[in-house]
Amino acid sequence: MEGTVFKYGDNVDTDVIIPARYCTSFHKEELAPHCLEDLDATFVNRVNKGDIIVGGRNFGCGSSRENAPLAILGAGVGAVVAESFARIFYRNSINVGLPIFECPEAVRAARESDRLRIDINKGEITNLTSGGSYTASPFPARIREIIDVGGFEEYVRRRLSEQQP
């Protein structure tokens, strides 16, 4: 995938990703118009399909709301690259299929509006604007297995169907 960088700082929290006042919906199309509204009101008007959010440390801290990665997906974002992710956001992103990459070097080198290319399977991030190449921390093997079967929902679906007589 290839997209334009929208760069933000440390501790981008779930309240700014999608404020609770919109969390009476959990459908990504309805959440999308409000994605990052309280942090960057122009974001949803500027973002194009496949663009990439670059955050600092502790991206997605705060609430357990799965509406947060759903809002980002709904806005058309292709991936989030950050120095580190908050724990629940990390799980939720894997579970809803939002590609996330932990890669401090790529974050530090990326500037607003740079073009990034990401090989999702290999975790290879190339900054097409500056020319730098980086490799994100790989997912642990057992998480990789869950991602490879199509996510946790599919993993559980298969497990349940195997249990049927």
Next chain:
Amino acid sequence: MSQTIAQKIFACHAGKDKVEVDELVFAKLDMVLGTDVTVPLSVEVFRRMGAKEVFDPKKVVLVNDHFVPAKDLAAAGLSKTMREFAKEMGVFNYFEVGRSGICHVLLPDEGLVKPGDLIVGADSHTCTYGALGAFSTGIGSTDMAAAWAIGELWFRVPATIKVEVNGDLPEWVGGKDVALFIIGQLGVEGALYKTLEFTGNAISNLSMDGRFTLCNMAIEAGGKAGIVPPDKKTAEFMAQFPEIHYEPLLSDPDAEFIEEHVFDVSDLKLQVAKPYLPSNAVGVDEVKGIKVDQVVLGSCTNGRLSDYQMAADAMKGRSVHPDTRLIVIPSTRDVYLELLDSGLAEVFTEAGAVIGPPTCGPCIGGHMGILAENEVGLYTTNRNFVGRNGHPSSQVFLAGTAVAGATAVAGEIAHPDDI
């Protein structure tokens, strides 16, 4: 191999003798908590998974607390979905509006959590139950659907940071001040992916209410869980449920901690966290005099009888300042009854406060007390991120209940001794 409490809990729930830090395990769950705001998405995912029934109707708890009483049509729909799902699945522990309350105060008081348990909840403050020596952590809606379907989830066994807190707490200073101070020291990501284990004589002497407050805030340091080793006070709390049997687990004396911190709180000042991070903790003196439009007293962090008593003591019989609003939210029906029995409901009402129904409302900027443009709040809640409690230009200072009571009377951030 020596193990921490967290390792022991994961080992016994994963059917192993021991587990290593960073090992990925599937572990069986003792309780799975959901609320009106996270359950409906889980119900959709649960159905897509092809699940027909929950793994154990006694180990699922569903609580109406976030947007209740229904703040609008959409919220009414969320509760309706949860209500119908609870009936369909025969969920034992479904809590309806009026018989419900803020989940993290409700569950321990209902005897639904115990030392040694492995608990997940689709609410980030699920870490509260670590106060009882359980391992308890937040998850999202897909994880909750999976937990309902198969009764277990994958976990990466976390490393543990030991935080030893010693000394006698000064007057007015309580669990919230200790929590804000520690988060200020560690930072909002200081415990990312890790467990915080709280020890030391200040923790031994801390009341159960204070321990719930402390562990509730573990997530604000990024923690996966906060745990207080079960002791005499834990046993006293659990004694109200004689039918519940449990085995308290303690870290081995030579268990490995990834970090160890030692703090002395003998001279700890009342703490206030400035906008827009819970880690912006300073002594109250540094922010005294800042005008406050609204004080919120309550939440899963500070919503127990002793919290309201402390606030009332700090108010010293005075009225709420004419330019300030005080919103008091009893966290559960039982706490509401305690406010009535103790006379505190009358004290707050006569002072000019409004008492709302049990809800998370103002803490999440949902309803029942939203901040307008440029307004300033002082809240006993747990987060003060941009826009969380209302307009993105509004500001929230976080504090314990003594500062909240004093501030409501003074109309500006104040120490109880100034009243």
